[in-house]
Amino acid sequence: MFLLTPVLVALVSILMVWIFKNSDGGTERRKGEARAQAEACPWVDEDLKDCTDVHQVEEDANGWQESEEDVEHIPFSHTRYPEREMVRRSQEYYELLSKRRSVRFISNEQVPMEVIDNVIKAAGTAPSGAHTEPWTFVVVKDPDTKHQIREIIEEEEEINYLKRMGPRWVTDLRKFRTNWIKEYLDTAPVLILVFKQVHGFAANGKKKIHYYNEISVSIACGILLAALQNAGLVTVTTTPLNCGSRLRVLLGRPANEKLLMLLPVGYPSEDATVPDLTRKPLDQIMLFYFLKTS
Amino acid sequence: MFLLTPVLVALVSILMVWIFKNSDGGTERRKGEARAQAEACPWVDEDLKDCTDVHQVEEDANGWQESEEDVEHIPFSHTRYPEREMVRRSQEYYELLSKRRSVRFISNEQVPMEVIDNVIKAAGTAPSGAHTEPWTFVVVKDPDTKHQIREIIEEEEEINYLKRMGPRWVTDLRKFRTNWIKEYLDTAPVLILVFKQVHGFAANGKKKIHYYNEISVSIACGILLAALQNAGLVTVTTTPLNCGSRLRVLLGRPANEKLLMLLPVGYPSEDATVPDLTRKPLDQIMLFYFLKTS
Numbered sequence: 001m002f003l004l005t006p007v008l009v010a011l012v013s014i015l016m017v018w019i020f021k022n023s024d025g026g027t028e029r030r031k032g033e034a035r036a037q038a039e040a041c042p043w044v045d046e047d048l049k050d051c052t053d054v055h056q057v058e059e060d061a062n063g064w065q066e067s068e069e070d071v072e073h074i075p076f077s078h079t080r081y082p083e084r085e086m087v088r089r090s091q092e093y094y095e096l097l098s099k100r101r102s103v104r105f106i107s108n109e110q111v112p113m114e115v116i117d118n119v120i121k122a123a124g125t126a127p128s129g130a131h132t133e134p135w136t137f138v139v140v141k142d143p144d145t146k147h148q149i150r151e152i153i154e155e156e157e158e159i160n161y162l163k164r165m166g167p168r169w170v171t172d173l174r175k176f177r178t179n180w181i182k183e184y185l186d187t188a189p190v191l192i193l194v195f196k197q198v199h200g201f202a203a204n205g206k207k208k209i210h211y212y213n214e215i216s217v218s219i220a221c222g223i224l225l226a227a228l229q230n231a232g233l234v235t236v237t238t239t240p241l242n243c244g245s246r247l248r249v250l251l252g253r254p255a256n257e258k259l260l261m262l263l264p265v266g267y268p269s270e271d272a273t274v275p276d277l278t279r280k281p282l283d284q285i286m287l288f289y290f291l292k293t294s
Numbered sequence: 295m296f297l298l299t300p301v302l303v304a305l306v307s308i309l310m311v312w313i314f315k316n317s318d319g320g321t322e323r324r325k326g327e328a329r330a331q332a333e334a335c336p337w338v339d340e341d342l343k344d345c346t347d348v349h350q351v352e353e354d355a356n357g358w359q360e361s362e363e364d365v366e367h368i369p370f371s372h373t374r375y376p377e378r379e380m381v382r383r384s385q386e387y388y389e390l391l392s393k394r395r396s397v398r399f400i401s402n403e404q405v406p407m408e409v410i411d412n413v414i415k416a417a418g419t420a421p422s423g424a425h426t427e428p429w430t431f432v433v434v435k436d437p438d439t440k441h442q443i444r445e446i447i448e449e450e451e452e453i454n455y456l457k458r459m460g461p462r463w464v465t466d467l468r469k470f471r472t473n474w475i476k477e478y479l480d481t482a483p484v485l486i487l488v489f490k491q492v493h494g495f496a497a498n499g500k501k502k503i504h505y506y507n508e509i510s511v512s513i514a515c516g517i518l519l520a521a522l523q524n525a526g527l528v529t530v531t532t533t534p535l536n537c538g539s540r541l542r543v544l545l546g547r548p549a550n551e552k553l554l555m556l557l558p559v560g561y562p563s564e565d566a567t568v569p570d571l572t573r574k575p576l577d578q579i580m581l582f583y584f585l586k587t588s
Contacts, residue, residue: 020550036307060412064462066465066466067465067466067469068464068466069469069561070468070469071469071470071570071571072569072570073567073568073569073570074567074568074569074570075565075567076395076397076399076528076562076566076567076568077561078526078528079393080526080535080561081525081526083406085526086406086409086526086527087406087408087409087412088426088527089524089525090408090409090412090413090416090521090524090525091408091412093412093413093416093521093524093525094412094413094415094416094419094521094541097419097517097521098416098419099417100419101370102421103370105370112377112381113382114381114384115380116384117379117386117576117577117580118384118385118387119383119384119387119388120576120579120580121388121392121576122384122387122388122391122392124573124574125388125391125392125394125573126516126519127396127519127531129533129566130463130466130467130470131470131571133573133574133579135579136579136581137579137580137581138580138581138582138583139580139581139582139583140582140583141582142583145583168358168360168503169424169503171360171503172360172361172424172505173424174361174364175361175363175365176424176425177367182519189319190548208342209462209463209466211463212511212533214508214512215508215512215533215554215555218508218512218513218515218516219512219513219515219516219519219531220419220507220516221512221513221516222512222513222514222515222516222517222518222519222520223391223516223517223519223520224516225420225421225513225516225517226516226517226520227384227387227388228384228392230377230384230387231375231380231383231384232372232373232374232375232380232383233380233386234370234372237421237507239423239506245479248308249584252583260509264554267372267374267396268370269371270370270371272369272370273367273368273369273370274367274368274369274370275365275366275367275368276365276367277365277425279418279419279427280418280427281413282411282415282418285414285418285427285429285430285431286414286431286433287430287431287432287433287434288410288432288433288434288435289432289433289436289439289500289545289546
């Protein structure tokens with residue numbers, strides 16, 4: 001029906017090749033960006049996203065429940081101290097917390113469980129986005145389960161140290177003398193695994209958005225650390241990298257919960273040591289802003 | 295030189311159109327994904343990323359400083375209380391914190407600045423990824439600056455409420471009776487603006503990676519909130535959405551610092567009210583994991 005000259009065949013072939021290269025390009029580029037991101041921020045856990053799954057929200061807008069309840073507003077009752085007592089209380093509180101250290105050597109001595117209840121109750125007083133309280137604290141005492149947790153974490157941490165973290169991060173951690181061996185996961189009498197709920201469920205089964213869930217749960221962890229120090233227990237704040245989904249499955253937690261932190265809790269072992277670090281002085285962390293005048 | 299039949303012209307035209315559509319597709323799709331993400335997670339601040347800038351790290355690998363310093367390890371000294379005292383201390387600490395509320399009505403009465411120093415010192419005891427202490431607390435007392443901050447926040451918050459947040463979020467906030475009018479930014483005697491440093495600088499000017507900087511600074515904020523409550527001051531935890539870069543410029547903070555939270559601090563005003571909310575009971579936030587036995 002028509003005449004294909006050799007030049008035209010060549011032209012069409014070149015176009016076809018270019019089309020196929022181009023249609024792959026987008027995917028490749030996106031993969032490349034994801035890889036670059038993972039390399040530049042190796043501490044961002046693959047399983048740990050602050051977001052509710054984007055596509056779920058988009059495709060299933062009617063599956064989400066708004067909070068329609070109206071709440072009464074009541075007078076706020078406040079405990080006020082004389083100024084001198086405020087200064088004394090704040091000074092003593094600072095001194096108490098300044099003695100807190102991350103302790104990686106934890107004795108196997110049991111701790112009173114009433115104290116664990118109280119420190120988690122304290123953590124649960126944290127503020128949260130739209131008062132969603134998006135936290136679950138899973139307490140593990142059973143030696144077999146602790147050991148299974150240790151096995152999962154050591155397996156993943158070995159890969160983290162040897163491959164995922166890269167030489168820069170491993171060098172930055174050298175002063176802590178840490179590696180992928182985590183004996184405290186066996187010895188500590190209590191492990192607290194802190195999960196953030198990336199969304200919740202309303203009474204009717206519809207999903208509830210959990211605004212700022214990672215920030216909220218991190219604030220609760222700050223209060224938990226202070227409460228443990230106040231009670232005379234020690235811990236080390238760990239964020240087991242890329243262990244979240246395996247630990248979630250081991251502990252039977254639902255898919256809307258992501259592991260944010262794991263705190264091994266107990267008394268320090270008798271020969272516990274800590275790196276001899278100092279903290280920045282106040283004038284390096286606090287700045288007063290004064291209006292510039294001409 | 296060769297013969298173009300009408301059919302061939304049509305074929306080549308179709309191919310060309312397809313090529314151009316396809317080469318745009320990647321960009322469009324990525325834009326679409328970014329938009330979907332912004333719509334599904336409207337609380338993720340445009341200026342607030344947990345990551346060091348990816349491309350900077352990639353392109354400028356030699357500009358980053360590893361921490362080579364070796365640190366001595368020393369015995370850990372611990373304060374241990376008798377069990378009964380541990381239980382009492384943890385119980386009292388919970389009771390103190392359970393009275394904390396987010397208070398949006400703050401009196402203009404001045405507060406002792408020594409207390410502000412102490413609560414920020416307490417916040418500075420928080421643990422941080424690789425002990426990078428990636429926080430800056432900017433304290434603003436000057437009425438003109440507070441008012442400028444209020445103007446920036448109210449301008450952006452009006453857009454947030456009317457456009458960015460969407461009807462679902464606005465409905466979820468209805469019970470708090472909040473809107474974009476933030477009188478406490480003028481009345482509170484002290485504003486604490488908490489910045490996270492997305493990276494730091496070594497003594498030689500090279501950049502230092504700040505691992506987990508957002509989680510670390512959020513933990514420090516949790517301790518700050520507990521310290522304020524302990525001292526008898528009130529605040530409300532706010533995360534001014536998309537105001538970060540304007541406030542950073544106003545306060546003259548460098549580009550590696552991103553606003554994470556703003557805490558207006560003071561005494562409650564005499565007629566302060568709070569929504570009559572309750573907190574989840576312990577058995578809804580704490581779970582014990584027991585090994586399944588057959």
